Amino acid sequence: MTRSLAQWLALQEAAHPKSIDLGLARVAEVARRLGIDRPGSAVITVGGTNGKGSTVAHLEALWLAAGRSVGLFTSPHFLRYNERIRIDGVQAEDAAIVGAFERIESARGATTLTFFEYNTLAALQLFADRGVELALLEVGLGGRLDATNIIDADVSVLCSVGLDHRDWLGETVEEIGAEKAGIFRAGRPAVLGTARMPASVHAAIERLGAKPVVAERDFHWRVEPGCGGPPRWSYRGSALSLADLPPSALAGSIQYRNAATALAALESLAAGREPSVPAQQVMAALDARTAAAALARVRLAGRFQIVPGPIEWILDIAHNPPAAEVLAAQLRERPCRGRTLGVVGILGDKDAPQIAKALAPQLDGWILCGLEGPRGIAAAELARRLEPIVREPALAASVREGCEAARAASRPGDRVVVCGSVHTVGPALEWLGVYS
Numbered sequence: 001m002t003r004s005l006a007q008w009l010a011l012q013e014a015a016h017p018k019s020i021d022l023g024l025a026r027v028a029e030v031a032r033r034l035g036i037d038r039p040g041s042a043v044i045t046v047g048g049t050n051g052k053g054s055t056v057a058h059l060e061a062l063w064l065a066a067g068r069s070v071g072l073f074t075s076p077h078f079l080r081y082n083e084r085i086r087i088d089g090v091q092a093e094d095a096a097i098v099g100a101f102e103r104i105e106s107a108r109g110a111t112t113l114t115f116f117e118y119n120t121l122a123a124l125q126l127f128a129d130r131g132v133e134l135a136l137l138e139v140g141l142g143g144r145l146d147a148t149n150i151i152d153a154d155v156s157v158l159c160s161v162g163l164d165h166r167d168w169l170g171e172t173v174e175e176i177g178a179e180k181a182g183i184f185r186a187g188r189p190a191v192l193g194t195a196r197m198p199a200s201v202h203a204a205i206e207r208l209g210a211k212p213v214v215a216e217r218d219f220h221w222r223v224e225p226g227c228g229g230p231p232r233w234s235y236r237g238s239a240l241s242l243a244d245l246p247p248s249a250l251a252g253s254i255q256y257r258n259a260a261t262a263l264a265a266l267e268s269l270a271a272g273r274e275p276s277v278p279a280q281q282v283m284a285a286l287d288a289r290t291a292a293a294a295l296a297r298v299r300l301a302g303r304f305q306i307v308p309g310p311i312e313w314i315l316d317i318a319h320n321p322p323a324a325e326v327l328a329a330q331l332r333e334r335p336c337r338g339r340t341l342g343v344v345g346i347l348g349d350k351d352a353p354q355i356a357k358a359l360a361p362q363l364d365g366w367i368l369c370g371l372e373g374p375r376g377i378a379a380a381e382l383a384r385r386l387e388p389i390v391r392e393p394a395l396a397a398s399v400r401e402g403c404e405a406a407r408a409a410s411r412p413g414d415r416v417v418v419c420g421s422v423h424t425v426g427p428a429l430e431w432l433g434v435y436s
Contacts, residue, residue, distance in 0.1 A: 144182020
């Protein structure tokens, strides 16, 4: 029987007794049977509490600007599963994903796989089928036991470490850092997007004998005011220097760091123990003009995504306290003439009070939304958890109702910030009609 993509996804959600089952043995064995456990392409794996989505988006744009082939695996998705797998900037078609699932099903035998493990294997299979020159793998959860870690990356990137997924990764940043540092490999570059990492990350690098490439030590960026226009910035790495670059198309000052981290990862790939010839060719082609073209083309939904208009909408997942702090800083950087209303929905297993505490100084009013699904909670329960940080919020049964209430309450010059979860931003993107 031929199944549709929707039927395959429903089957996978019910196939394994646990939605999350951290460990590599099962998925690695199926990858071996499929012959995709040792990719023919170069591989960059990107992990971190926050910043990994923006960093892989910059890596993809830079590689494509040099005219090379790249596969991107990311998660989760907003509205369509196909968002998770892109080849040369284009989402995978249903038929290709279904074909990959059929091969996985034939290879797995009695081995059970989680939803994310099917997803990871499908991405690797499609990258092999298309013969991409670079595979970009975004870690789903943690690092050490995440399904993406069955692949020995040529370069591993750790963008940041903060408190999130404590049920799975540990109660402290040291424990979480050790789990995320599990993507590093002996003798290979370990690019750190910030020098402010837990000691456990540096200990893992030393223990493994990985080669650290540290932000603001081994690569640098500098932002200068523009002459009557947007800021310009420069990058200086081990071998590459670029000047007079435009800002990334992704909004917010944090993107200078993410773009610089992506450039450092490409430099590291070109100069690695087994240098990637395509990466060397990309670096040879990567002048300021090519980098500027890449920066202009970076796209990433739901990360400080701005929808302009008389009422400005800003959409950002911001699903943990560190991400909420970054969002708050970005809102401070972008003053608003009128009021700022928040449409906020947060899953029940997240640290909602700390998220709200970070955002509270930037929001003039709150509309709390209920989220569906096993991890979702009703708006009234979210309001209870946010007392006394959030006083007298409006309540909405769904994100759609929350967006409608925000639009009705807003006037020209106001802005609406939709945040708290991918399950909040996804429906808002659809409601606004800006999802593609």
